[in-house]
Amino acid sequence: MVSLVKSGLDKMKSRMLDGFTLVELLLVMGIFAILIALGSINYFSSVNQTNVGVTKDVLVADLRSAQNKAMSGAAVAGTPVDSWGIKLLESSYVIFPGPTYAAGAAGNYIVQLPIGMTVSTSLPSSQVLFSKGTGEVVSYNSDADVITLSVGSSSKTIELNRLGVITSP
Numbered sequence: 001m002v003s004l005v006k007s008g009l010d011k012m013k014s015r016m017l018d019g020f021t022l023v024e025l026l027l028v029m030g031i032f033a034i035l036i037a038l039g040s041i042n043y044f045s046s047v048n049q050t051n052v053g054v055t056k057d058v059l060v061a062d063l064r065s066a067q068n069k070a071m072s073g074a075a076v077a078g079t080p081v082d083s084w085g086i087k088l089l090e091s092s093y094v095i096f097p098g099p100t101y102a103a104g105a106a107g108n109y110i111v112q113l114p115i116g117m118t119v120s121t122s123l124p125s126s127q128v129l130f131s132k133g134t135g136e137v138v139s140y141n142s143d144a145d146v147i148t149l150s151v152g153s154s155s156k157t158i159e160l161n162r163l164g165v166i167t168s169p
Contacts, residue, residue: 048154051114056149056156056168059093059119062086062111063128063158063166066095070130076107083138085129088121088147099138101127117151128160135164 063086068074070084076097087094087101097107113119122144129138137145140162147158158168 048152051117052149052151052154052156055113055117056158058111059147059149060158060166060168062093062095063160066128067130067135067164067166069097070132071135073132081107082132083129085127085138087125087127088119088123089126090118093119099129101125113149114151117149119147119149121147123147123160130164137162137164 066084066086069081073080073082074084074097075081081097083097083099085096085098085101087096092110092112094101094103095109095111096102096105098105102108123146124139124141124144128147130136131138137160140160142162145160147160149156149158156168158166160166
């Protein structure tokens with residue numbers, strides 16, 4: 001009887017020393033791969049949403065800053081400026097003084113968007129211009145008053161009205 005129990009223990013010990021089968025290892029590795037794939041999809045999606053949200057907030061702040069400069073008549077290098085605006089390019093935007101955008105002009109401030117992010121707009125000439133004193137949008141068109149920031153499947157919009165009120169639903 002003792003030898004039966006001893007031989008059973010020996011078999012269990014030998015079975016435990018054999019390790020895992022290839023099928024067991026592949027099954028566990030497959031489960032881990034699925035969990036990692038699902039986790040990374042959620043991670044990158046939330047990173048994109050956060051990047052778009054933060055960039056939208058910065059663009060709204062810059063639009064308000066340009067509007068405030070126009071309302072206060074802020075000068076560039078001591079020269080009075082009658083209006084301020086923002087020119088939207090594909091992967092950046094430029095805050096500029098004066099009634100028209102001129103690349104490389106004094107007083108221009110370029111803001112680069114994060115890599116992979118694009119900006120699109122229905123604004124005429126892809127720019128918004130705020131008038132001196134009132135801060136109203138110059139040449140406002142109610143059919144062309146939206147700015148859209150996007151990266152991947154995430155996007156945010158900014159809307160302007162004739163009076164220069166900036167909203168981001």
